[in-house]
Amino acid sequence: MNQRYFDLEHQWAQLRERIAAAASRSGRTASDLTAIAVTKTFPTTDVEHLIALGFRNFGENRVSELNTKAAHDYAQPLTWHMVGQLQTNKVNHAVRSADVIHSCDRERLVDALERAAVNQQKQLGVLIQVRLDADPNRGGVAPADVLELAEKVAATSALTLRGVMAMAPREGDPASAFSRLQQVSEQLRAAHPGANWISAGMSEDFEVAIEHGATHLRLGRGLLGTRPYVG
Ligand SMILES: *Cc1c(COP(=O)(O)O)cnc(C)c1O
Numbered sequence: 001m002n003q004r005y006f007d008l009e010h011q012w013a014q015l016r017e018r019i020a021a022a023a024s025r026s027g028r029t030a031s032d033l034t035a036i037a038v039t040k041t042f043p044t045t046d047v048e049h050l051i052a053l054g055f056r057n058f059g060e061n062r063v064s065e066l067n068t069k070a071a072h073d074y075a076q077p078l079t080w081h082m083v084g085q086l087q088t089n090k091v092n093h094a095v096r097s098a099d100v101i102h103s104c105d106r107e108r109l110v111d112a113l114e115r116a117a118v119n120q121q122k123q124l125g126v127l128i129q130v131r132l133d134a135d136p137n138r139g140g141v142a143p144a145d146v147l148e149l150a151e152k153v154a155a156t157s158a159l160t161l162r163g164v165m166a167m168a169p170r171e172g173d174p175a176s177a178f179s180r181l182q183q184v185s186e187q188l189r190a191a192h193p194g195a196n197w198i199s200a201g202m203s204e205d206f207e208v209a210i211e212h213g214a215t216h217l218r219l220g221r222g223l224l225g226t227r228p229y230v231g
Contacts, residue, residue: 005049011223012053019217022207033210036081036199038220040065041227044072050223051076059083059102059218063090070097083165083199083218085139088112092119100125102165102199102218105141110152110159117158125162126153127199130184132177133169140166143184150188150195163197163215164188174205178212185213 020030037050038059047058051074060066061084070080082098088108094101095116104110104126117124128150131140141149146164153161166181168174178200185198201209203222210217221227 004046005052008046008049008224009053011225015219015222018207019210022210026211028210032215034216036216036218037223038083038218039069039224040220042224044069046224047072048074051078057081063094067093067097092116095120095122095124098124100127100162102127103129103139104149104153105129105139107149107152110149110156114156114159122158124159126159127162127165127197128153128188130164130166130181132166132180135170138167143180146184146188147191150192154192161192161195163195163199165199167202168205174208175212178209178214182213
């Protein structure tokens with residue numbers, strides 16, 4: 001173990017304390033939460049350190065980096081999450097490495113994911129990305145259109161509808177956005193009880209997300225530090 005390992009251990013210990021406190025404030029337990037280490041821009045040696053610290057869930061936002069990192073040989077079986085926007089022409093590559101796609105936000109993408117998963121004889125978890133602000137460049141479907149897209153996922157054979165994902169708006173209070181997401185999740189679960197994941201909360205806002213029902217936290221900088229390049 002080198003200095004980097006001890007740095008990550010320290011960062012994770014601090015985050016874990018904050019996660020536990022936020023969970024207990026909202027009457028939840030930290031063991032109901034899954035921390036996904038978003039390792040984009042960081043090397044596979046960091047993935048190995050995080051495995052040693054107990055992480056089994058890893059996230060990437062670019063298909064090429066996801067493929068490179070997931071192809072590496074690790075000491076443990078891992079779950080890979082594609083958290084970034086996904087272009088239809090990269091779906092085959094994404095499905096090769098990903099276990100869960102967090103960014104499903106249009107019908108064409110559902111069709112492409114289903115086709116790729118069937119071809120690769122793979123069962124793929126899918127979250128509907130919900131847009132909580134007016135910026136179309138960040139992806140996501142409007143809250144009012146979530147159920148219709150979810151039906152489409154549920155009707156496939158190789159995709160498993162897992163729930164919803166969102167990012168807080170860049171400006172403003174994340175609490176109202178995450179509260180909206182929680183409502184969307186409730187509506188979705190009324191029709192699809194198994195679709196109970198809420199992927200929400202990044203390094204800057206995970207406590208607020210926990211207070212609004214997040215089940216899967218996507219932690220990048222708060223865990224790994226400042227990214228070496230923009231990702
Ligand atoms: C990079 C990224 C994260 C992690 O963000 P941090 O602010 O570094 O914690 C989470 N979700 C998505 C979709 C990302 O692209």
